[in-house]
Amino acid sequence: MLDLAAALRAWAEEGRDFAVATVVAVGGSAPRPPGAALAVDADGTAIGSVSGGCVEGAIYDLCRQALRDGEPLAERFGYSDEDAFAVGLTCGGTIDVLVVPFSAGRAVHAAALSAAAAGEPVALARVARGPAGLLGRALLVRPDGSSEGVLGAGPELDRTVREEARALLETGRTGTVELSEDGTHCPGGVTLLVESAVPPPRMIVFGAIDFAAALVRAGRFLGYHVTVCDARPVFATRARFPDADEIVVDWPDRYLRGTATDARTVLCVLTHDAKFDVPLLREALRRPAAYIGAMGSRRTHEDRERRLREAGAGAAELARLRSPIGLDLGARTPEETAVSIVAEIIARRHGGTGAPLTGSGSPIHRPGREVQPV
Incomplete structure (x- = not known):
């Protein structure tokens, strides 16, 4: 979502209603990383991309659905062995997508878009998987640890998410965090996508x-x-x-x-x-x-x-x-x-080799792999 911050802030200032689909996680060979987004407004105008074209049409429809219903939703897309022309990723990977209408958490989303568009470092944490009622809930976190919004499962979860989001923001990374509803680091309860917006390197x-x-x-x-x-x-x-x-x-x-x-x-x-x-x-x-x-x-x-x-x-x-x-x-x-x-x-x-991909057998996409500076 934050990779479209300048355009979406303009939409928000114009009073447009819109929904944003964001890549939460990828598996196998997928063309866009977590954080990639596609947005659709109430008139049907679309900007951005989540798959390089593989499933854009289906995700466009999900955005329109979220706009109609006013509710966030999540979906997984993957390759179909039975029908390569069906909705799916013909490159062989899978992507998990979170679709959230701007109206759900408007204040937090507006603040995040405004900060990111202005070049201010900020992290936006959103529930990508969890109990009913939490999906799409958002928390905005700044470098000093201050935040806006609540996730709705209690202060301990918000506190832990602030810490995790701040750590990702310090390194300029976007990724997922697995926590329990009580805020402990036990996976399986709540999955959050943390998007970091930092000034360009x-x-x-x-x-x-x-x-x-x-x-x-x-x-x-x-x-x-x-x-x-x-x-x-x-x-x-x-x-x-x-x-x-x-x-x-x-x-x-x-x-x-x-x-x-x-x-x-x-x-x-x-x-x-x-x-x-x-x-x-x-x-x-x-x-x-x-x-x-x-x-x-x-x-x-x-x-x-x-x-x-x-x-x-x-x-x-x-x-x-x-x-x-x-x-x-x-x-x-x-x-x-x-x-x-x-x-x-x-x-x-x-972490690429620089060798030709032809005949190498090495993965084309390395999702989530960032080597440390040397």
Whole structure:
């Protein structure tokens, strides 16, 4: 639901009534992760997607039903061996979907959409399975632990859900939580979907070169907030990087020391100049980051690694460095190189191998798998 926050907030402000179908859980090979949503308003307008097209028609009908009845409902969709053209997921997986009319818990939903659309970190916990009367009940949780709404099964359940939702929010994750009705961590009583809305992760590109311009475009396409940093004002300009969210003229290592990074941040060092990248990488390797990559030939990397060791970098820190940067795609142009870099970033994030899927036998989708930053 929160992945459609900006559009749904506009619908709410216009006074539209609508229902939202949200993926709660996936099994096997499924095209969209938990949190993916499709919304339908009273006029039949639809936005979003929950399955990449496999079961959109059936879920559209469920949204219309929820609008008519004013009640939440849950449904499971999966592959039909008897009839591949029946409603189902022809990719072979299953998805559990929660459908909730906006009117059910309007105040909490409106607050969640407003916060998420404004870029504020917030978690929305909703009952996806449980006793009659609890389905679709919502609790909004903020980073400081404050909340809005009640689930309706007592204060202990609300307290535990606040703790679980806050923990997921801190890591920017969306997932399910299994609890008992009394709030203890015993599965089987209540299943909650916790959606986290956090500001987009950062990609910081050091080195205002042509390859950086292509990487900036790729980073924006993937949803990163992209910063370009270079000490040379003649190169670090808006004209050269119109797609960047931010352009900084500063010495790279000094800028990095003064800015915030976290476990989702991507750092791409394209300077391949020792006077810039050695002090920069020395700082980067000490910081939280999901990915740290540096451009250059293998000879450049060997010299860079030697200089980093001389500067005090240990084996564990050097193991975090992806250099030469990117996957082996045979890339030559700036655009091809950008694809190789973001391909490695995606593979590192989800635990992919980078190998061709043809003949590999490995899963295409890895639902819920997020490798920890290294």
